[in-house]
Amino acid sequence: MFGWEFPPHIAGGLGTACYGLTKGLNKFGTEIIFVVPKAFGDEDQSHVKIQDAGNVIITEKSTDYAEFWDNFKYLEVGVNLIPYMSPEEYARIFESKIFSHSEIKEKVLSSKFSFSGTYGPDLLTEVARYAIVGGYLAKQNNFDVIHAHDWLTYPAGVAAKQISGKPLVVHMHATEYDRSGENINQQVYDIERAGMEAADKVIAVSNRTRNIVIERYGIPAEKVVTVYNSVEPISLPEEFRVTKGFDEKIVTFLGRITFQKGPEYFIEAAYKVLQKDRNVRFVMAGSGDMLNRMIRRVAALGISDRFHFTGFLKGMEVYEMFSISDVYVMPSVSEPFGISPLEAMASDVPVIVSKQSGVAEILKHALKVDFWDVDDMADAIYGLLHYEGLSKMFKRYGKQEVENLRWENSAFNVLEVYKSVVKN
Amino acid sequence: MRTICFYFQVHQPFRLKRYKFFNIGNDHYYYNDFENRNIMRKVAEKCYLPANQTFLDIINEYGDKVKIAFSISGTAFDQFELYAPDVLESFKRLVDTGCVEILSETYSHSLSALKSKEEFIRQVNLHKEKVKKHFGVTPQVFRNTELIYSDYIGEMVADMGYKAILTEGAKHILGWKSPNYVYCNAINPKLKVLLKNFKLSDDIAFRFSNQAWDQFPLTTEKFVSWLNAIDPREETINLFMDYETFGEHQWKETGIFKFLRALPNAVFKYSNYTFSTPTEVIANTVPVAAIHVEHPISWADEERDLTAWLGNELQDDAFNKLYALEEQVKKLNNPDILKDWLYLQTSDHFYYMCTKWFSDGDVHKYFNPYDSPYEAYVNFMNVLNDFMLRLREFSR
Known part of the structure; x- marks a missing residue:
């Protein structure tokens, strides 16, 4: 299995999903070698063998691998190339040194290579090298199926398939259209499409994503299977429950503050709710390239006494935030799946999700609105705040619903996909 | 008689600590004590103490021929009490020489003059008490936060019994007029208005150590020659600046303290200028005209307006x-x-x-x-x- 990240060293939902899925697969006796660009040594290896790509010493002549490199050499780092990135990282990347082309080639084809495992300026060098390592590992190991998560690892998956002749499954956690709207990065799109075309089966995290894959990438429908994500059961120790220093109820937005997540619709809905009811506070947690614009908008609307920003929340802070929240809103403009509403529900918080999210397809006990319909969103927020019948029911059944979503179930479906390709 | 009027601003804010959303309702202490103390100590060592000593030396040498004025914000007083009583002592020694005038301002270096007359008056009185408590004097001349001034603010200040106010000699209000005269408030002519000569003030405060400046390096002789070049009918050169200019904005290594120490000698030797406090200036001069300032001005930035604090x-x-x-x-x-x-x-x-x-x-x-x-x-x-x-x- 090829994945760019694995907990605890993650930047987004991808690593969390990989962790849950491998854990689920393990329950069915599946053995997994998980190849990450950089292993830190503190990963939970109880159910999976973590292979550090940086530790692989390639002894073969580098010319054997030069052809993979050729596929990469025209890629340049573009704005939307990097899938999960905070503005701090973005600033760091563009202040740091960009290597010249020959320097990169030399690095990629050297016998040992040091991966950063992040989404840095060297990303494409790392993707290229990772692909070479993928091909090399395919030769060294014995396995039945190759499974690659998201475009960064597709070249590695394809290389492994070419060398070993084993079937390839690629997993679409997000498409370039989710990340960038209509202004896609053509090179990333090309990698995604080439990966899916070379694959025996494509797994999409929702029907929404499956449709994009079929319509926008031209992948035959019979090749694309939807397997929903799930959520790890969480139980909060008492000490993580923070005390809220005020009486008002809290409505929370939590996520990267970027175009994709629709933060501006949350603010407009908040403004509408506050016209009717001052007895509520809104919180926008996270950071992203739209944060400053959002702060300005809140100041301009004059609602800063009821609308707060927390900045990026780390680790348990996320659950602290959930523990004092009364409503969780995910107004995403385009969300392939969206694990965070499930985490909110598991923490007893009723949720509102946009209809433009994959998770909306499976949730019963959640209110669903169009991301652009701020009236509807305001109405839903007001309802959950004031009509106890609704919020009580959502809390009770929502938690149950989430508990019934098991990574084992997702893993079972993935296993079915494996079986179908191995048989062929 | 031509005179130089020096005024220095002494101010430190109570900087806020990193106060997160989760603190709201749970934590009622807002200030970054560590940083406030560190900055106060740093500025005390680099600026307040050595600069005060320089002025004490100057006054010891020239007696009451050298006069200066300070305005010290209430928050700076509070921080001296907390973190730098030695600085407070040295200011007391300066005031006791009789060569130093202390001005009035708002207690917390606030913008209250723009928003609430009641709060403005309350803060000015609080500050006045503070000055009285530490120095035993009652200020007669007012300077508002960041030299913010308008006809209306001047009127309020006049009503409170002040004889004069300090502000910026902003180009857009002066036009062809010179800042080197005493003016009066347009609503209440009893209040005199002293205008900062920003060219000569900023030569010291901002440009002193700028090596890209075509007049670098600035010597006392050169500075006095500029003073001499001013039309002899122009009476008062108001040099207003942050006290932190000495040792903090312009480091000791730039020679700023030596410049300061040598300036009176050069003034007395090469010119007929004297030094005066603001109160002496208004006692010895007659205002030439009223100055009209409809919209508030300040001493900040190119625009000399309020946009550094308000507007976005x-x-x-x-x-x-x-x-x-x-x-x-x-x-x-x-x-x-x-x-x-x-x-x-x-x-x-x-x-x-x-x-x-x-x-x-x-x-x-x-x-x-x-x-x-x-x-x-x-x-x-x-x-x-x-x-x-x-x-x-x-x-x-």
């Missing part, structure tokens, strides 16, 4: 939200609340929210403890939200 959405929202609480605060009359209310009004908090980085960005950045104006705004609003909660709690 962040600043206006924070400012309006803060002053909307005034009535509630006054009704409560709780000492803790009143103290925070003062410290939150300090103009620096709004300065940190300024988004015009381009022409004067360097200066803004240098003094800013935040990475961005947005961060400054969010932090301030988090604190203010807690303050509002306390008001509500106490009012119950």
